[in-house]
Amino acid sequence: MNGKWLAWLGAVDLPEPRRDLAAVALSGVGKVYVTGAGEFEALRGIDLTVEAGEFVAVVGKSGSGKSTLINMITGIDRPTAGSVWVAGTPVHGLTENQIAVWRGRTVGVVFQFFQLLPTLTALENVMLPMDFCAVHDPAERPERALRLLELVGVADQADKLPANLSGGQQQRVAIARSLANDPPLLVADEPTGNLDNRTASAVIDLFAELAAGGKTILMVTHDDDLASRASRILTVAEGRIACSAATGEVCDG
Ligand SMILES: Nc1ncnc2c1ncn2[C@@H]1O[C@H](COP(=O)(O)OP(=O)(O)OP(=O)(O)O)[C@@H](O)[C@H]1O
Numbered sequence: 075m076n077g078k079w080l081a082w083l084g085a086v087d088l089p090e091p092r093r094d095l096a097a098v099a100l101s102g103v104g105k106v107y108v109t110g111a112g113e114f115e116a117l118r119g120i121d122l123t124v125e126a127g128e129f130v131a132v133v134g135k136s137g138s139g140k141s142t143l144i145n146m147i148t149g150i151d152r153p154t155a156g157s158v159w160v161a162g163t164p165v166h167g168l169t170e171n172q173i174a175v176w177r178g179r180t181v182g183v184v185f186q187f188f189q190l191l192p193t194l195t196a197l198e199n200v201m202l203p204m205d206f207c208a209v210h211d212p213a214e215r216p217e218r219a220l221r222l223l224e225l226v227g228v229a230d231q232a233d234k235l236p237a238n239l240s241g242g243q244q245q246r247v248a249i250a251r252s253l254a255n256d257p258p259l260l261v262a263d264e265p266t267g268n269l270d271n272r273t274a275s276a277v278i279d280l281f282a283e284l285a286a287g288g289k290t291i292l293m294v295t296h297d298d299d300l301a302s303r304a305s306r307i308l309t310v311a312e313g314r315i316a317c318s319a320a321t322g323e324v325c326d327g
Contacts, residue, residue, distance in 0.1 A: 091180045092162030097290035098124035104155035116142045118313040129285035131301035132294045134310035140294045149173040161258045178207040182252025184262035188244040190236040196247045197232040203254040222250040242273035262293040
């Protein structure tokens, strides 16, 4: 990374994530998409608090607004109403430059199709967010990345390119990458959608372990069995939270 780039990162002045506050706090969050066909209200006044260390599954029919909700929390998109606080930072108030750096330090994102860089080894993929955010001493990054690969059980694959790994191994590398800068929050959109049942179950075990270790996990899934392994299930319907219940409990409405 060149000096100019590092200087730019240094110029983005952001507070450290607050691990003692709610991981996610949304108030009155709305999202209206404007399309050629007119306006579409994808989120309608969402109020939501997720405490640090919770493992929350987000479920709901296709088109109900799950990804839109997640995108508000990761700062990938912005609400048209309301406020979004993540680990003590008002995400709705950050500039685009601030959001990129903020996300790299505060939110680990895990995708359905892994999205590893194909020309980098597993170890290099995990080091990438460390390089981008410059949180850790460069000399410590390879060892730190290897420790994260160990944590997710694929340290023996460190020197392989993604194409030479199974889907489950690639997702483990992607989870290690999401942990690179020790973010308080992990957000996963259909992380098991491209994995067989057994591998999916192992990935959920890993999320549960990470939550037990203090990470907050927010996971979108279409799989009710996997959702039931979270500590809370949020059901989204027509842009609203129709139900928020501890696993095993039933909603009134
Ligand atoms: N960029 C966009 N522009 C316009 N409409 C959008 C946009 N993104 C999403 N929508 C619409 O908003 C609604 C919610 O979409 P969203 O992707 O959040 O649903 P979802 O619950 O994640 O669905 P799925 O389970 O199929 O991924 C849908 O009707 C969708 O068509």
